[in-house]
Amino acid sequence: MIGKAQGAPISITGLGAYVPNRIVTNDELSTMVDTNDEWIMERTGIRERRIAAPEEAFTDLALPAARAALAQASMDAADLDLLLCATVTPDMMFPTSSALLADTLGAKDAAAYDLLAGCTGFMYALVQAYGMMAAGLAERALVVGGDVLSRILDWTDRSTVVLFGDGAGAVVLEKVDKPGFLGFELGADGAGGIHLSLPGSGSRRIDDATGNGFVHMNGREVFKFATRVLVSSAEAVLERCGASVEDVDVYVPHQANVRIMDHAAAKLGIPRERMVVNVDRYGNTSSGSIPLALAEAQAAGRLKEGDLVLMTGMGAGLTWGSALMEWTG
Ligand code: COA
Numbered sequence: 001m002i003g004k005a006q007g008a009p010i011s012i013t014g015l016g017a018y019v020p021n022r023i024v025t026n027d028e029l030s031t032m033v034d035t036n037d038e039w040i041m042e043r044t045g046i047r048e049r050r051i052a053a054p055e056e057a058f059t060d061l062a063l064p065a066a067r068a069a070l071a072q073a074s075m076d077a078a079d080l081d082l083l084l085c086a087t088v089t090p091d092m093m094f095p096t097s098s099a100l101l102a103d104t105l106g107a108k109d110a111a112a113y114d115l116l117a118g119c120t121g122f123m124y125a126l127v128q129a130y131g132m133m134a135a136g137l138a139e140r141a142l143v144v145g146g147d148v149l150s151r152i153l154d155w156t157d158r159s160t161v162v163l164f165g166d167g168a169g170a171v172v173l174e175k176v177d178k179p180g181f182l183g184f185e186l187g188a189d190g191a192g193g194i195h196l197s198l199p200g201s202g203s204r205r206i207d208d209a210t211g212n213g214f215v216h217m218n219g220r221e222v223f224k225f226a227t228r229v230l231v232s233s234a235e236a237v238l239e240r241c242g243a244s245v246e247d248v249d250v251y252v253p254h255q256a257n258v259r260i261m262d263h264a265a266a267k268l269g270i271p272r273e274r275m276v277v278n279v280d281r282y283g284n285t286s287s288g289s290i291p292l293a294l295a296e297a298q299a300a301g302r303l304k305e306g307d308l309v310l311m312t313g314m315g316a317g318l319t320w321g322s323a324l325m326e327w328t329g
Pocket residue numbers: 034035036039040043044119158159162163217218219220222223226256257260284314315316
C-alpha cells in the first residue's frame with residue numbers, strides 16, 4: 001500500500017517518550033548468557049538497553065510518554081477522539097491497553113484500540129490515525145508505540161536477549177496549516193513471518209511446549225529482509241511524493257541494529273549525520289523505537305520547521321512501513 005497524502009494537512013503537534021530506569025549493559029548480559037560486549041557491539045552497535053521493573057507493564061511506559069506528548073501539544077486528553085496503541089506486549093489481550101490508557105488519561109470521548117504489526121506497529125498506527133483524520137472520522141489522535149519485549153524473551157537465548165529493550169513513545173496528531181505528512185508506504189509479507197515469531201501466543205495450538213511464549217528469530221533471514229525493505233520502502237515513499245533522497249534532512253529508521261541502519265543509509269545515499277541513532281543506548285524497543293528516536297531528535301534540536309523527515313520501520317509479520325513529512329514545529 002502506498003499513497004500520497006491528500007486533503008487537509010495533518011501533522012505531529014506533540015511528542016513524548018519514556019524508558020524504564022533500569023539499565024542493563026552488555027557486561028551484565030554476559031553474566032546471564034554466553035556473550036560479550038565485543039560481539040554485541042560489533043554485530044549490533046548496542047551498548048545497553050532499558051529493562052522494565054517486574055511490576056511495570058506496557059501502559060506504565062505508555063502513560064508518561066502519552067502525557068508528555070499531550071503536554072507538548074497543549075492538549076487535554078478529554079479532547080482526543082482517537083487513541084491507538086501499537087504493541088505486541090499489551091498489559092493483557094483485553095481489555096486493550098488503549099482502553100486502559102484512555103481511561104487513565106481521561107480521554108473519555110476517544111475511540112481506543114490496539115494494533116499489532118510487530119516492530120512496524122507505530123508506523124501502521126500512524127497511518128491508521130492519519131487515514132481516520134483525513135476521512136473526517138477523527139480530529140485529534142494520540143498514537144502510542146511501545147513494548148516490554150523483555151517479558152517475551154527467553155533469557156537463556158543469547159541470540160535474542162542482546163538485541164531488545166523496553167520503551168515507549170507517543171505522538172499527538174492534529175490538523176495544521178502547513179503540509180505535515182506528505183505520504184506513506186506500508187507492506188506485509190506473511191510468507192516470511194516464520195523468521196520472527198512468538199509461538200504459543202494465540203489460538204494456534206503448539207503441541208511442543210518448548211519455547212512457547214518466547215520470541216523465535218532467524219537472525220540472518222531477518223537481517224536480509226531488514227536491509228532490503230528499509231531501502232525499498234523509503235525509495236517508494238520518496239518517489240511517490242516526488243522527493244529525492246538529497247531532500248531528506250532527518251532520517252529515522254527503525255532502531256534495530258547499527259549495522260542494518262548504516263547499510264540502509266549508505267544504500268539510500270543519506271549521509272550518516274542525518275540519521276538519528278539511539279539504538280546504542282536502548283537496543284531495539286520494537287514499536288517504541290521510532291517515536292523514541294523522534295522525541296530524542298527533537299530534544300536535541302534536530303527537528304526544525306520545514307525539515308523533511310523520513311521514517312521507516314520494519315519487523316515481525318514480516319511488515320514494513322515508511323512516512324515522509326515536513327516537520328511543522
Ligand atoms: N554472543 C556471542 N555469540 C553469539 C551470540 C551472542 N549474543 N549470538 C550468536 N552468537 C554466535 C552464533 O552462535 C554463531 O556462532 P557459530 O559461528 O559458532 O555458529 C556466531 O555468533 C554467528 O552467528 P550469526 O547468527 O551468524 O551472527 P550474525 O552475524 O548473523 O549476527 C544478528 C546475528 C542477530 C546480530 C544478526 O543476524 C541480525 O542483526 N539480525 C537481525 C535481527 C533483528 O534486527 N531483529 C529484529 C528485527 S525488528
